[in-house]
Amino acid sequence: MSNRPETPLLDSVGSPSDMKRFSDAELTQLAHELRSETVSAVSETGGHLGAGLGVVELTVALHAIFDAPRDKIIWDVSHQCYPHKILTGRRDRIRTIRQKDGLSGFTKRSESPYDPFGAAHSSTSISAALGFAVARDLGGASETGHGDAIAVIGDGAMSAGMAFEALNNAGHLKKRLIVILNDNEMSIAPPVGAFSSYLSRLYAEAPFQELKAAAKGAVSLLPGPFQQGARRAKDLLKGFAVGGTLFEELGFSYVGPIDGHDMDQLLPVLRTVQQRATGPILIHVLTKKGKGYGPAEEARDGGHATAKFDVVSGKQKKAPSNAPSYTSVFGRALVEHASRDDRICAVTAAMPDGTGLNLFNERYPSRCFDVGIAEQHAVTFAAGMAAGGLRPFCALYSTFLQRGYDQVVHDVAIQRLPVRFAIDRAGLVGADGATHAGSYDVAFLSNLPGFVVMAAADEAELVHMVATAAAHDDGPIAFRYPRGEGEGVEMPQAGVPLEIGKARMIQEGTRVALLSFGTRLGEVRRAAESLGAKGIAPTIVDARFAKPLDHDMILRLAREHEALITIEEGAIGGFGSHVAQLLAEEGVFDSGLKFRSMVLPDIFIDQASPEDMYKVAGMDAAQIEAKVLDVLGVAQISGKRA
């Protein structure tokens, strides 16, 4: 017997147009069914759960009242988009989400006309929606037409600089634009910062029951041109907590806060806004992350992301681990160094657990800073600390460090400040797909004068790299490591600083040298084993450093081998490019060295397991072996070429 929930109303919804005939009571029932379906689907796939459960009513109300895809509903981050996908013609594929050839875990333009704008990094929705509003008003061409532009943004995402840049611009342009602030008082971790406290104050004094009653006649709730009624309703809209809300000061009309799980509030407010709004308007909606599913509601992170789980017990079905995660190895190593050097501080941008800094925070709370979703600030803040005599470790995911690149160049590198970058989620990350791949950091850091750039080949190497960074006072230094478990290697008692710019010989061989940078070393070893059976014994070197390069080692490898192949978990322009540059400068190619560089291909690779993604990238052991055979001109079993 199927354990899937009974969903008679949802079964009749092929697209949002089917919801237009539903009564308010039916929409409320639809929300219940949508919630059950979301829980059921994510229990089979794993993925982002809590944020989606928190916006079930909002999703139903938006699709019932607005006219997507003509109206553009833009989900910030879009990790909360699963209910939206279910209602917009993708229910039949929802159980493929985040898997190879399945639905993306985020909104994606190429997936559906109901996803007008892709996302996965936060705080972009208001800018994008404002762009749609301007395109509408200037007559831009759109296959789906132009209607309302609606950004749905969380309280965590709203605290980022980019969201404020957009509010600032929108308040000035005065276009009709709808921003829905989905305030669940949660980011992934509890939200931090003064803006979060401000939002709390906004609703702390909200007379909810009065608001609920007033919402039934919601016209009187609306600000500016719509104000028709009671003084009380006007007060509600004007920002009772602080006199005039920050949003109003920026040129928005402000509605709320309203209970985002109560259709009796959501539906009339959205209907009135839809009918009457003229300029920019912000609707402040209060929700609960994980709403309606006990285990998610009770989880510390509101059920933000989950493995597959048992719906009844809520127990997650995680594969047993064979080795510590790189993240935890970093977190523990940093705590170790901090015990001996009280200048060491740590900075995370809203990812304390994801970066392992939760461990540091437990031991040294006064030296650990969660700055919220603010990577640009995180980098310059760390630069300031370094200039002030501290030794900050700025722990960011590779993909989110992209946000802070100018700060890395302008504030850290040019001033040669000793900021240590711990770059987690390097390389292909799996289910989060292309938006979260850590593909570019080696390329964009290795070209900066004075930067030291390292990649750990395994978890023991990571321990040494933390020690190297801790000992490096002469300018910025970065070390990268992937998502997930280590190789299961023996761990050192303590990290020992590495000699800057020196590679590590793994095995001496002949004919071909494999120069690996990062955790492809495991695949390189496997390729070498297989090549050994064919009578080819490659030299293997772990480069450790993309900058500075080990010139002596690389030139020796070039002199002593017929072929040299670099391998890295990064895009073109990184380690291999720097090696090629060195070889070209030194005239090595003139003497006929065969050189190949194995990098991530020049495409964005869709979600799959990391193993499958590396296969697509052409970088697993079999493909490394094939590359060696090809470059040496050795016939392959498949007989591709002699």
Ligand SMILES: Cc1ncc(C[n+]2csc(CCOP(=O)(O)OP(=O)(O)O)c2C)c(N)n1
């Ligand atoms: C630039 C950037 N930094 C960090 C993240 C990681 N991240 C994803 S969701 C999230 C929390 C967002 O909180 P909020 O906007 O309040 O949404 P909620 O999950 O509470 O619905 C974070 C930090 C991200 N996606 N983008």
Ligand SMILES: CC(=O)[C@@H](O)[C@H](O)COP(=O)(O)O
């Ligand atoms: C949506 C988002 O950006 C995060 O939730 C991300 O999916 C976390 O990734 P990890 O699971 O690698 O921490």
Ligand SMILES: [Mg+2]
């Ligand atoms: Mg939130």
